Amino acid sequence: MKKLTVNFTVNGERVRLRVPANRTLLDILREDLGLTGTKRGCDTGECGACTVLMNGRSVNSCLVLAGEVEGAEIITVEGLGGEEALHPLQEAFLEEDAVQCGFCIPGMLMSAKYLLDRNPDPSEEEIREAISGNLCRCTGYIPIIRAIKRAALKLKERK
Amino acid sequence: MFKYVNRPVKRVDALAKVTGKALYAEDISFPGMLYGAVLRAEHPHAKILKINTAKAKRIKGVRAVITADDIPGSKLVGVVKLDQPVFAWERVRYIGDGIAAVAAEDMDTARKALSAIEVDYEVLPGVFDPEEALKDDAPKVHEDGNVIVYHKVRKGDVEKGFKEADLVIEREYKTQFIEHSYIEPEAVVARPVDYGGIEIWGCIQNAFTTQKNVARVLGLDMAKVRIIQTPLGGSFGGKDDVMTVMAARAALLALKTGRPVKLVNTREESMRESYKRHPYVLRYKLGLKRDGTIVALQAYMAADGGAYASTTPFVTWRSTVQAAGPYRVPHVKVDTYGVYTNNPYTGAMRGFGSPQANFAIESLMDEAANELGMDPIEFRLKNGLRDGDETATGQKLTRHRVSLHEVIEKVRDAINWEELRKNPGGDGKIRRGVGIACSFRGASLGAEGVDIAGVEVKIDSDASVSIEAGLTEMGQGIKTVLAQVVAEELGVPIERVTLHPYDTSRVPDSGPTVASRATIVGGGAAQAACWKLREVILGALQEEDGAERAWFEDGVYRTEKNKYSFEEAVGIAIRRGKGLNAVGWFRTPDIHWDEEKGIGSPYFTYVYGAQAAYVEVDTETGKVRVLRVAAAHEVGRAINPAMARGQIYGGVAMALGYGLLEEFEVSEGIPLVKNFDDYSIPSSLDVPEVIPIIVENPDPDGPFGAKSLGEPTNELLAPAIANAIFHATGKRLRELPMNLEMVLLGRKLRRKRK
Amino acid sequence: MSLPPIDYERPKCLHDAFSLLEEMGIPMAGGTDVIIQLRESYLKGDFSPRLVVDLKDLDELSGIEDQGEHILIGAITRLSDLIENELLVHYAPSIAEAASRMGSIQIRNKGTIGGNICNAAPCADSIPPLLIHDAVLILASKGETREVDLENFLRGPGKTDRRKGEILIGVKVKKRDEGGEFFIKLARRDALNKAxxxxxxxxxxxxxxxxxxxxxxxxxxxxxxxxxxxxxxxxxxxxxxxxxxxxxxxxxxxxxxxxxxxxxxxxxxxxxxxxxxxxxxxxxxxxx
Incomplete structure (x- = not known):
């Protein structure tokens, strides 16, 4: 197996890595870059815990091969906002008590960001649809849906 | 008025979780760390003739290959009964048994080594049904027979009761295996430490149980086994035994290699190995008077415990003592068996024996009401327990407010019961209906065991406060609850309260975080610790002021001469050389259960809940959509109402999965489910609008009057849906899940092993 | 990581792609099936090395084109790009609807129509709507391009008439100016579920x-x-x-x-x- 050299950006920073080609983007983020905010839940694209944005689109990072990352722009939960400057989505998740165990949350946030990037004023139905690829076993989704609505309002106010 | 308690304070652990900074077990690494992998059984029941690890050991990069022969101490672990092998030797009893484990420089090498281990088996006939397993000629899963446990209730004379009855109905109900489906798969990291012991980091729900069992396996003192709990990415009762076994394996590998070892289950491994919720067969017989009075109830239950006992003895006990539901029944007879089979083993899962019993009793109550031509709510209100009544186990309910009628009435109004019963809506092929279920639930462990917890509260010299508690945060919010209690009781701003990780070397053993007990016992213990600290501080203020009297009021420390903020008061106490840490203990009030006679007071208090579901049934496909749920839960007092509502939403969603979608299908001991692609937990499109109603009737024995909530939210929706489907279609479904096939055909279709 | 050893190639032109496929390469469009299948075989203990040929840089395979009576959908068009495509919404709404009901948003953002066809699952959601649009597949190999009716292309679960070294270029569907069409998917759950x-x-x-x-x-x-x-x-x-x-x-x-x-x-x-x-x-x- 040949190693690959891949060049891409993660959360705005340029990365150049030499990795075996059987690594997934999820492996690269967690193991090579130490960005453990992105979670591993099923490795088969069924749970959404590993959702990141790749070139502006949400994808399951467990279903992205290392070679596919070449030239891509990746955004993970760590790129959404830190403690000092929370993204409105993160604030809203805190305010609506949308977090319980928290394991689905990084992926959930990225799916929510993908929604709001395209649709700043989503209906409840659209929000439900937008996070339907992210499984959560704790919250029953309801507080998460509210949080996304609230974040949309916040984003509007800031504009 | 409270400042922090009874308020929707923000979660103390959420910031780290929304920023991706929270370190879960798989996120933890140490220098020089090896990767472990476990070889599992190929048959659900077989003799192990030979295990050959020689080839695996020769693979480059492999640092250790271990089997049961490498265990220095006990080869068996268990919560109640020591019957589960860390590594199977001689015999495998279910498809998830571990045979051997490997530690290697990387995961790929570890997996290659696994496939190089040769195991010779002699396949044995297995037993895969609990009632089959009870027969004399059934294959024995363990030497001492297939009965794990038997429980009973005896009150009055049930035969006499049935004779007095005008109407007797007999029904059988069945429930299925389900998977906890925590989104975080199991993971631990073990590393040898210089005091001759081992440190284990992991998503371990009950760290003290694990500590005790790992110490036994390693032949070490418990003090040499330190478990540091990482944030749990969901548990729901599920990260107990399976984590103990995993922790023991990782510890063995780490001690063998002298290096840190990480073990992580893939989702497939998790589903194959981890324990499930018990399937039950429940046969009920109910005697009724024409006017709707219940006179006698008899129940027989057989629970599939799978290959190991796990918590089956306790799970089935709760089913037994709650078998008659929250009703006045003069004559009661309940017999419950927990049984070994060669299926995946079953254990604790949110509800703990109540979802199964409630599905039966709450379906049965609807069937009874229907037979009598009564409204299901009217029937329940007529027979439901009230203040001072005696339960089916002979316990008089006198110490707390019996809130059953209140929760039923609240739900009735919220769902618009009267109107929907008359005009449910829907047309020909699409039918609609509304149904209800209610329950009472014993809070905390009850007569399962000693029910005690300790929490340490420490005040630093800058007047910041830390809490050391052996109660598990698994999303339910216990950390926040403890911070609220401490902030309230000490008068310290909550921002200055910090909770450290649950580390067995630093916190008092508070028993398992189960049975929806954390708020009661943890809250109570934190309160007790704060009271001790307050005494110390007030003593210092009295000295300082030369005061007659010092007291704490509205968050302020007072003497008759002065008022002090927490920070000022702490400053004085420190200056005066007072030690500002304290461990508070909480013990639930005494109860008594007579297992021989099958009668007594199993729990010191109860919570009450009712849920109503408004559903739509596509009669052409069997697809059921839940349109709306109203859920009223009496909780004593809600320490954090926002989080309490969160428990309701989550519990309802999980119960919707139990009712409609989920089954961990097993065919002859072999799971047909491997990953989330064929195990459907509810998605955001499946969860309906939920109307949460919190009813507060403070309990005299809980901290601030608080009781329980986590599990009751998850034990009612399945029967409420079954009852709603009956209202919608006239079809009575007595088996879970009520999936497409069940709803359309009224019976289950079983797919076969491929 | 739980994938077998992989050599990964992303050819820039069809010619290179054909050569790579001749070397036993596994063609990969979106990868949402291929990667799962690789992982499955690895977990079963098949550690043999594979050559994955990622088709995503082949421009010939992408895009949705109006061809008069037909619409040509490039094989590597992502499912999410079908959902709101005006041509499809107007002339083949059941295809757009089916795409919107597949997998999850994340899967649709990566998975492709060609992948769904070639994976040939009995429950593939895109296929019934394609069939009612008389879909014709365009397949190319070194030196030959052929058209096959989708109906004849499918052979069984995971089995198709795709020959060794062949690449699905696109699928041609008949526009429906008249009449009405509809798609129904029945699943246990509304998201993330096989039909x-x-x-x-x-x-x-x-x-x-x-x-x-x-x-x-x-x-x-x-x-x-x-x-x-x-x-x-x-x-x-x-x-x-x-x-x-x-x-x-x-x-x-x-x-x-x-x-x-x-x-x-x-x-x-x-x-x-x-x-x-x-x-x-x-x-x-x-x-x-």
Missing amino acids: RMNFAAWLNLRDGKISEARFAAGAIAPHPIRVREVEELLLGEEPSEALFIRAGRIVRDKMLEITGRRWSTPYKSPVVENLTARVLSEAARRAR
């Missing part, structure tokens, strides 16, 4: 009678099928519930004929009947 069954129908009416009909169903046979017996039954008839119920029985019989009785038959038989009638009556309603 238990799926159906697509297109009906055209002339003078109140059915003048043209297409009907296809998935997950009732080893691969999605067009049921010509139904189409023949409908032609010249006035749409009615009774007619559509008869159609349902034909589909049921067809299913039983192909698959025999299985564990799921007692459920699928009545539901196939019901949903056939439902998809047809909705298509008829839309045709009016």
Whole structure:
């Protein structure tokens, strides 16, 4: 197996890595870059815990091969906002008590960001649809849906 | 008025979780760390003739290959009964048994080594049904027979009761295996430490149980086994035994290699190995008077415990003592068996024996009401327990407010019961209906065991406060609850309260975080610790002021001469050389259960809940959509109402999965489910609008009057849906899940092993 | 990481892609099936190295193009790009609808139409709507390009007529200016779920009678099928519930004929009947 050299950006920073080609983007983020905010839940694209944005689109990072990352722009939960400057989505998740165990949350946030990037004023139905690829076993989704609505309002106010 | 308690304070652990900074077990690494992998059984029941690890050991990069022969101490672990092998030797009893484990420089090498281990088996006939397993000629899963446990209730004379009855109905109900489906798969990291012991980091729900069992396996003192709990990415009762076994394996590998070892289950491994919720067969017989009075109830239950006992003895006990539901029944007879089979083993899962019993009793109550031509709510209100009544186990309910009628009435109004019963809506092929279920639930462990917890509260010299508690945060919010209690009781701003990780070397053993007990016992213990600290501080203020009297009021420390903020008061106490840490203990009030006679007071208090579901049934496909749920839960007092509502939403969603979608299908001991692609937990499109109603009737024995909530939210929706489907279609479904096939055909279709 | 050793290539032109595929390469479009399958075989203990040929840089395979009577959908067009595509929404709404019901948003952002076709799952959601649009596949290999009806391309679960070294370039679907079409997916859960069954129908009416009909169903046979017996039954008839119920029985019989009785038959038989009638009556309603 040949190693690959891949060049891409993660959360705005340029990365150049030499990795075996059987690594997934999820492996690269967690193991090579130490960005453990992105979670591993099923490795088969069924749970959404590993959702990141790749070139502006949400994808399951467990279903992205290392070679596919070449030239891509990746955004993970760590790129959404830190403690000092929370993204409105993160604030809203805190305010609506949308977090319980928290394991689905990084992926959930990225799916929510993908929604709001395209649709700043989503209906409840659209929000439900937008996070339907992210499984959560704790919250029953309801507080998460509210949080996304609230974040949309916040984003509007800031504009 | 409270400042922090009874308020929707923000979660103390959420910031780290929304920023991706929270370190879960798989996120933890140490220098020089090896990767472990476990070889599992190929048959659900077989003799192990030979295990050959020689080839695996020769693979480059492999640092250790271990089997049961490498265990220095006990080869068996268990919560109640020591019957589960860390590594199977001689015999495998279910498809998830571990045979051997490997530690290697990387995961790929570890997996290659696994496939190089040769195991010779002699396949044995297995037993895969609990009632089959009870027969004399059934294959024995363990030497001492297939009965794990038997429980009973005896009150009055049930035969006499049935004779007095005008109407007797007999029904059988069945429930299925389900998977906890925590989104975080199991993971631990073990590393040898210089005091001759081992440190284990992991998503371990009950760290003290694990500590005790790992110490036994390693032949070490418990003090040499330190478990540091990482944030749990969901548990729901599920990260107990399976984590103990995993922790023991990782510890063995780490001690063998002298290096840190990480073990992580893939989702497939998790589903194959981890324990499930018990399937039950429940046969009920109910005697009724024409006017709707219940006179006698008899129940027989057989629970599939799978290959190991796990918590089956306790799970089935709760089913037994709650078998008659929250009703006045003069004559009661309940017999419950927990049984070994060669299926995946079953254990604790949110509800703990109540979802199964409630599905039966709450379906049965609807069937009874229907037979009598009564409204299901009217029937329940007529027979439901009230203040001072005696339960089916002979316990008089006198110490707390019996809130059953209140929760039923609240739900009735919220769902618009009267109107929907008359005009449910829907047309020909699409039918609609509304149904209800209610329950009472014993809070905390009850007569399962000693029910005690300790929490340490420490005040630093800058007047910041830390809490050391052996109660598990698994999303339910216990950390926040403890911070609220401490902030309230000490008068310290909550921002200055910090909770450290649950580390067995630093916190008092508070028993398992189960049975929806954390708020009661943890809250109570934190309160007790704060009271001790307050005494110390007030003593210092009295000295300082030369005061007659010092007291704490509205968050302020007072003497008759002065008022002090927490920070000022702490400053004085420190200056005066007072030690500002304290461990508070909480013990639930005494109860008594007579297992021989099958009668007594199993729990010191109860919570009450009712849920109503408004559903739509596509009669052409069997697809059921839940349109709306109203859920009223009496909780004593809600320490954090926002989080309490969160428990309701989550519990309802999980119960919707139990009712409609989920089954961990097993065919002859072999799971047909491997990953989330064929195990459907509810998605955001499946969860309906939920109307949460919190009813507060403070309990005299809980901290601030608080009781329980986590599990009751998850034990009612399945029967409420079954009852709603009956209202919608006239079809009575007595088996879970009520999936497409069940709803359309009224019976289950079983797919076969491929 | 739990994938076998991989050599990864992302050819920039078809010619290179053909050569790589000749070296036993596994063609990968979106990868949402290929990666899962690689992982499955690895977890079963197959550690043999593979060559993955990622087709995503092949411009010839991407895009949705108006070709007059047809729409050409490039094989590596992502499912999410089908959903709101104006051509499809206008002339082939059931294809757009089916795409919107597949997997999850994340899967649709990566998965492709060509991948869904070549993976040939019996329950593939994109296929019944493609079948009612008389889909023709364009396949190319070194030195040859051929067109195959989708109907003839499918051979069984995971099996197709794609020859070694061949690449699916795109799928040509017939525009429907007239009539009405509909797609139904029945799944246990509304998101992230394989179809238990799926159906697509297109009906055209002339003078109140059915003048043209297409009907296809998935997950009732080893691969999605067009049921010509139904189409023949409908032609010249006035749409009615009774007619559509008869159609349902034909589909049921067809299913039983192909698959025999299985564990799921007692459920699928009545539901196939019901949903056939439902998809047809909705298509008829839309045709009016």
